[in-house]
Amino acid sequence: MVRHDYIGSIGTAVSPAGGSNGMGRTATHEVGHWLGLRHIWGDQTCGSDGVSDTPVHQAANAGCPSFPKNNTCSNPGANGEMYTNYMDYTNGGCQNIFTLGQKAIFDATLTSITVRKNLIQTANLTATGVNNNPPNVCSPIADFAANEYMICAGTPVVFTDGSWNGTPTQWDWTFAGGSPAQSGAQNPTVTYSAPGVYDVTLTVTNSQGNSSTTKQGIVRVSSTTAEDINWIFVDGFEQENEPFANRWIIVNSSGNNYKWDRFTGSGFNSWYSAKMTNYGNATGDLDELISPSFKLNNIPSPTLKFKVAYAQTSTSSTDMLKVFLSSDCGKTWTVRYSKSGAALSTTSISGNPFTPSNNGQWREESVSIPSSIANKPNVRIKFALTSGGGNNLYIDDINISSPTGINDQAIADNLGLNIFPNPSAGDVTVYFNLLNKARTDIRLYDIVGKEITPVYTGNLQGGYNQFTISRAQVPASGVYLLQVMVDGNRFTKRIIFTE
Ligand SMILES: [Zn+2]
Numbered sequence: 164m165v166r167h168d169y170i171g172s173i174g175t176a177v178s179p180a181g182g183s184n185g186m187g188r189t190a191t192h193e194v195g196h197w198l199g200l201r202h203i204w205g206d207q208t209c210g211s212d213g214v215s216d217t218p219v220h221q222a223a224n225a226g227c228p229s230f231p232k233n234n235t236c237s238n239p240g241a242n243g244e245m246y247t248n249y250m251d252y253t254n255g256g257c258q259n260i261f262t263l264g265q266k267a268i269f270d271a272t273l274t275s276i277t278v279r280k281n282l283i284q285t286a287n288l289t290a291t292g293v294n295n296n297p298p299n300v301c302s303p304i305a306d307f308a309a310n311e312y313m314i315c316a317g318t319p320v321v322f323t324d325g326s327w328n329g330t331p332t333q334w335d336w337t338f339a340g341g342s343p344a345q346s347g348a349q350n351p352t353v354t355y356s357a358p359g360v361y362d363v364t365l366t367v368t369n370s371q372g373n374s375s376t377t378k379q380g381i382v383r384v385s386s387t388t389a390e391d392i393n394w395i396f397v398d399g400f401e402q403e404n405e406p407f408a409n410r411w412i413i414v415n416s417s418g419n420n421y422k423w424d425r426f427t428g429s430g431f432n433s434w435y436s437a438k439m440t441n442y443g444n445a446t447g448d449l450d451e452l453i454s455p456s457f458k459l460n461n462i463p464s465p466t467l468k469f470k471v472a473y474a475q476t477s478t479s480s481t482d483m484l485k486v487f488l489s490s491d492c493g494k495t496w497t498v499r500y501s502k503s504g505a506a507l508s509t510t511s512i513s514g515n516p517f518t519p520s521n522n523g524q525w526r527e528e529s530v531s532i533p534s535s536i537a538n539k540p541n542v543r544i545k546f547a548l549t550s551g552g553g554n555n556l557y558i559d560d561i562n563i564s565s566p567t568g569i570n571d572q573a574i575a576d577n578l579g580l581n582i583f584p585n586p587s588a589g590d591v592t593v594y595f596n597l598l599n600k601a602r603t604d605i606r607l608y609d610i611v612g613k614e615i616t617p618v619y620t621g622n623l624q625g626g627y628n629q630f631t632i633s634r635a636q637v638p639a640s641g642v643y644l645l646q647v648m649v650d651g652n653r654f655t656k657r658i659i660f661t662e
Contacts, residue, residue, distance in 0.1 A: 227257030313493030481551030
């Protein structure tokens with residue numbers, strides 16, 4: 164019998180090289196005994212294992228000695244003890260050899276020892292299904308991987324067949340948006356010229372059947388210029404119209420229920436934030452939240468700031484938040500911030516699911532941006548939480564700005580929000596100026612904050628923009644509030660509708 168965590172190197176058997184069951188090598192050692200070998204030190208001081216080409220050992224070794232491991236036996240080997248032999252007691256990361264002399268004992272055991280030689284008799288091989296002649300062919304099960312999952316347009320991606328169960332004789336790939344769009348190669352290279360999120364399908368076939376798998380949205384191709392964001396990047400998660408998952412990329416590779424999402428319960432000075440539901444999550448689970456791409460190269464000395472709220476569930480919570488930046492469409496990331504456990508926490512320990520209840524439970528963090536990224540026109544931010552038995556984590560008010568120049572006031576000064584006529588008995592026209600292309604959301608609210616009508620949501624070009632609000636959409640005369648959100652910055656102005 165072999166216990167499941169002492170054999171192989173996958174599943175429960177994954178163990179460190181120096182661990183007690185070291186990488187499944189315990190099983191290798193025991194099979195060595197089963198096929199006729201003794202311990203390499205012969206189970207006595209400077210003893211013999213009866214093998215001609217193993218050196219004399221003084222005693223069992225543990226851990227992994229450094230070379231050469233000499234001894235004081237009367238006939239030591241020229242190179243010291245062979246502590247890498249499977250029949251020593253060294254750890255799994257150290258062991259890597261049976262000698263030819265040991266192999267000869269295996270052969271002799273299998274051909275001459277009655278209880279062992281039955282193992283390789285034809286009748287036994289046939290009865291146990293090992294006699295694979297003619298070979299048993301199984302139908303393949305399709306699987307594959309890519310060398311890149313986030314790239315800039317024009318970057319080639321190499322797909323590698325990982326099909327299993329049976330060996331395919333035919334591969335049929337389909338690459339939506341890729342060139343080539345189809346391939347019969349086992350490991351094709353594909354180029355994507357247009358930004359988008361693309362599916363890949365692989366069908367594999369052999370004489371016993373076929374199998375097909377589609378990985379949806381496996382390749383995300385970005386433009387080399389910023390997607391939709393002004394030279395200033397702000398996100399307080401206040402936008403309500405566009406689904407959070409359209410604007411932000413949520414990576415939940417484990418597919419479990421613990422992931423990033425927009426939270427409509429609370430934020431810093433607001434009702435909205437981004438939440439990583441982490442209470443109850445499995446230790447080691449990694450979840451990522453990736454921003455849209457934005458321009459940094461027009462911002463002098465840009466800095467990244469954000470608000471974070473997080474509680475430990477106990478002093479042993481080790482949840483780790485890292486913040487990365489990428490200037491190559493997400494292909495490579497540079498870590499710029501890392502905090503975990505007590506250093507990450509912003510409030511007292513809580514054994515219940517954490518939701519921030521006041522601004523004092525938030526902390527502002529600053530992240531420096533290296534010059535190699537600060538001059539790029541296409542930058543993304545990634546927030547990555549590795550769970551460590553703790554509690555929920557919230558992010559809000561993500562803000563890239565410059566200490567020396569452009570700031571929120573610059574947008575306000577340049578916006579020139581104007582409403583005419585005001586007061587008005589009929590339709591009104593809203594005018595404003597955008598410095599650059601920007602995400603814009605315009606809505607009309609009544610004086611108690613109830614939404615009356617949306618006016619516009621989407622990307623607007625830089626320059627003057629105007630929209631008309633029809634009097635027919637306003638239920639009664641009175642004071643109303645027009646809200647214009649530009650890249651997450653909120654501007655409001657009163658409108659008075661008269662009879
Ligand atoms: Zn042993």
